[in-house]
Amino acid sequence: MSEDTITASATPPGRGAIGIVRLSGTRAFPLALALTGVAPRHRRVQRVTFRDAAGEPIDEGLQIGFRGPRSFTGEDCVEFHAHGAPVVLAMLEERLVELGARRARPGEFSERAFLNGKIDLIQAEAIADLIAAGSRAAARAALRSLSGVFSARVQSLAEAMLALRVEVEAAIDFPEEALDLSGREALAARIASLSAAIDALRAEAERGFRLREGFHVVLLGRPNAGKSSLLNALIGEDRAIVTPVPGTTRDLLRECLDFGGLALTLVDTAGLRETEEAVEAEGIRRALAEASRADLMLLVLDAAAAETPEPLLEKLPVDGDILTVYTKIDLLPEFHPPPGALAVSAKTGQGLDRLRACLAERGGALAAEGSFSARQRHLEALARCRGHLEAASGRMRPGEEELLAEELRLAHRALAEITGEVSSEELLGAIFSSFCIGK
Ligand SMILES: Nc1nc2c(ncn2[C@@H]2O[C@H](COP(=O)(O)OP(=O)(O)OP(=O)(O)O)[C@@H](O)[C@H]2O)c(=O)[nH]1
Numbered sequence: 173m174s175e176d177t178i179t180a181s182a183t184p185p186g187r188g189a190i191g192i193v194r195l196s197g198t199r200a201f202p203l204a205l206a207l208t209g210v211a212p213r214h215r216r217v218q219r220v221t222f223r224d225a226a227g228e229p230i231d232e233g234l235q236i237g238f239r240g241p242r243s244f245t246g247e248d249c250v251e252f253h254a255h256g257a258p259v260v261l262a263m264l265e266e267r268l269v270e271l272g273a274r275r276a277r278p279g280e281f282s283e284r285a286f287l288n289g290k291i292d293l294i295q296a297e298a299i300a301d302l303i304a305a306g307s308r309a310a311a312r313a314a315l316r317s318l319s320g321v322f323s324a325r326v327q328s329l330a331e332a333m334l335a336l337r338v339e340v341e342a343a344i345d346f347p348e349e350a351l352d353l354s355g356r357e358a359l360a361a362r363i364a365s366l367s368a369a370i371d372a373l374r375a376e377a378e379r380g381f382r383l384r385e386g387f388h389v390v391l392l393g394r395p396n397a398g399k400s401s402l403l404n405a406l407i408g409e410d411r412a413i414v415t416p417v418p419g420t421t422r423d424l425l426r427e428c429l430d431f432g433g434l435a436l437t438l439v440d441t442a443g444l445r446e447t448e449e450a451v452e453a454e455g456i457r458r459a460l461a462e463a464s465r466a467d468l469m470l471l472v473l474d475a476a477a478a479e480t481p482e483p484l485l486e487k488l489p490v491d492g493d494i495l496t497v498y499t500k501i502d503l504l505p506e507f508h509p510p511p512g513a514l515a516v517s518a519k520t521g522q523g524l525d526r527l528r529a530c531l532a533e534r535g536g537a538l539a540a541e542g543s544f545s546a547r548q549r550h551l552e553a554l555a556r557c558r559g560h561l562e563a564a565s566g567r568m569r570p571g572e573e574e575l576l577a578e579e580l581r582l583a584h585r586a587l588a589e590i591t592g593e594v595s596s597e598e599l600l601g602a603i604f605s606s607f608c609i610g611k
């Protein structure tokens with residue numbers, strides 16, 4: 173357990189009816205007594221007056237005590253509920269620091285909860301994801317991770333892995349237990365079924381990851397095709413500048429919306445063309461970089477200009493998903509899009525409902541019920557685990573037991589990293605420093 177008693181405001185900066193300051197550590201209860209003159213009690217709400225060093229009142233409010241380990245961090249904790257005035261909360265924190273507390277680093281409360289075994293790493297990350305959730309689906313998924321759905325899946329795979337390792341290590345240490353042919357075949361079958369289970373978990377984690385990031389759609393096309401107009405029409409707001417001058421949009425313009433429960437990020441980009449102009453060229457470079465990270469590229473073509481997709485397709489990342497949308501069809505009432513493409517008008521709104529439905533359908537697969545939130549770190553660890561299992565299955569010949577055991581050890585370790593059973597200080601630092609203060 174850490175020696176320092178830490179404090180931070182747990183509510184966002186700004187004014188509000190209530191503002192909360194938290195205190196956690198071995199000296200939390202005595203410091204609270206010094207601040208309020210009232211000894212805190214476990215899970216009891218007490219009406220108190222917060223006082224400065226001179227005994228002058230800072231504010232009136234509530235104090236709630238939590239005795240470790242029955243607290244969020246696992247240590248003694250006290251919450252002070254004051255009025256949500258930034259100066260009041262600053263004075264409370266200052267007083268607590270005067271009394272010997274230290275200001276918490278971002279994520280330090282969650283880090284302590286992890287270090288004291290209250291939550292595993294997946295759950296700590298899920299708290300951050302829940303707070304940052306941009307859609308109802310993302311919030312639900314984060315809550316499922318927080319409640320241990322993802323952790324339990326990883327745990328059960330880790331247990332199966334451990335059982336496998338025990339057997340292989342035994343064969344090495346006790347030659348009388350050496351693996352015979354049928355033993356080897358059984359082992360290979362178990363490695364194969366573990367690999368399949370990891371693949372299934374990876375597919376689900378991938379969905380959870382996408383959900384957290386949101387469905388990322390990038391509008392691309394020639395200058396003047398009508399990209400910015402389409403973005404404005406889709407979000408129902410006049411956000412992007414629209415002019416008849418080709419090359420109007422230079423910077424990326426990102427708009428996030430809750431799209432039927434799914435977080436949708438729409439990105440408007442500079443029109444793609446050959447140019448000598450430095451600013452425009454940079455805009456085009458950024459457009460293509462954004463396209464390479466897109467879940468879906470909306471290829472916007474000017475129907476009235478009889479544009480075809482081919483010249484643009486050459487420029488776009490080859491492996492991405494593309495939906496072709498012909499726009500300005502109000503100018504060409506007889507226009508019929510080729511199969512697989514949509515036709516819209518930003519001006520009259522024609523076809524926009526179909527486009528929205530299409531986006532919801534493609535994005536909706538991501539937001540499937542029952543998924544849990546996951547991060548890049550989890551995906552990488554699962555991929556590494558899978559790689560070591562693959563390598564292990566190539567080490568099944570007699571005499572290779574040591575190599576087999578080593579691959580299984582590495583696969584097991586990759587899994588354990590996900591929940592934080594094995595972790596390095598750098599990893600923890602990187603995870604918790606991305607949290608906000610007071611969490
Ligand atoms: N009639 C009609 N005109 C449109 C439509 N959409 C866009 N326009 C016009 O086409 C011109 C270009 O529109 P923008 O939305 O700025 O096109 P863009 O693709 O963003 O162009 P750049 O930013 O230069 O790459 C403007 O004059 C718009 O008014 C449409 O659906 N119907």
Ligand SMILES: [Mg+2]
Nearest residue numbers: 399400420421
């Ligand atoms: Mg534009």
